[in-house]
Amino acid sequence: MSENIANNINETRHRIDIIAQKSDRKLHEITLIAVSKGQPACRIDAALEAGQKVYGENRVQEAQMHWSHRRNLYDNLELHLIGPLQTNKVDLAVDLFDIIQTVDRPKLVDSLIKSFKKKNVSRNCFVQINTGEEDQKAGIWPEDSDGFISYCRSAGLPLTGLMCIPPINEPVAPHFALLKQIGERNNIRLFSMGMSADFEIAVSLGATHVRVGTGIFGRRENL
Numbered sequence: 001m002s003e004n005i006a007n008n009i010n011e012t013r014h015r016i017d018i019i020a021q022k023s024d025r026k027l028h029e030i031t032l033i034a035v036s037k038g039q040p041a042c043r044i045d046a047a048l049e050a051g052q053k054v055y056g057e058n059r060v061q062e063a064q065m066h067w068s069h070r071r072n073l074y075d076n077l078e079l080h081l082i083g084p085l086q087t088n089k090v091d092l093a094v095d096l097f098d099i100i101q102t103v104d105r106p107k108l109v110d111s112l113i114k115s116f117k118k119k120n121v122s123r124n125c126f127v128q129i130n131t132g133e134e135d136q137k138a139g140i141w142p143e144d145s146d147g148f149i150s151y152c153r154s155a156g157l158p159l160t161g162l163m164c165i166p167p168i169n170e171p172v173a174p175h176f177a178l179l180k181q182i183g184e185r186n187n188i189r190l191f192s193m194g195m196s197a198d199f200e201i202a203v204s205l206g207a208t209h210v211r212v213g214t215g216i217f218g219r220r221e222n223l
């Protein structure tokens with residue numbers, strides 16, 4: 001299993017490299033986030049042993065179980081929150097994560113700023129855009145994105161990127177292109193888009209962060 005995971009990481013990196021070269025992208029611009037949600041400890045340890053430094057989790061509590069102690073065992077880990085954040089978990093999230101990718105409402109912006117001030121820290125944030133305008137999905141709708149980005153900036157949030165999760169069963173390319181377009185007109189340069197099934201398309205369309213779970217770790221066990 002641990003060999004598999006090391007191989008999967010290498011293979012994923014290799015595929016990113018190939019598509020980056022084809023798309024005239026620079027390799028160092030693209031960060032592979034290994035999404036460890038729902039994965040057993042032994043697989044996470046195998047990824048760490050393979051040298052993987054950047055991880056994504058979508059729930060604060062599970063992330064604490066996975067990462068509170070491992071954070072202290074490895075240098076230079078970078079942890080991204082890629083799932084919805086409730087305001088009552090903001091302090092915990094700020095303690096644990098380096099980057100919050102799912103900022104999606106003014107109340108959350110205000111809570112994050114308050115937490116940063118209280119703890120005297122800062123965390124780079126991404127705004128989640130609901131590119132598919134799906135009612136059940138988190139994220140700012142495209143038409144509201146410019147206004148919300150302005151709100152984040154005037155509130156003093158360190159906003160560095162955008163992320164999206166396209167609807168299932170739809171071609172992803174238009175969603176990735178839309179995210180890029182919103183970023184470019186707002187002077188935002190980081191784009192978290194693409195998962196196991198579509199990270200190559202995402203890289204070809206400008207992803208700077210791809211979020212790969214099952215492609216690295218295999219099928220999730222405990223959900």
Ligand SMILES: *Cc1c(COP(=O)(O)O)cnc(C)c1O
Nearest residue numbers: 035058082195196211212213214
């Ligand atoms: C689970 C998850 C992923 C990883 O999905 P895979 O298909 O396993 O690569 C990526 N992004 C988000 C937001 C997720 O919740």
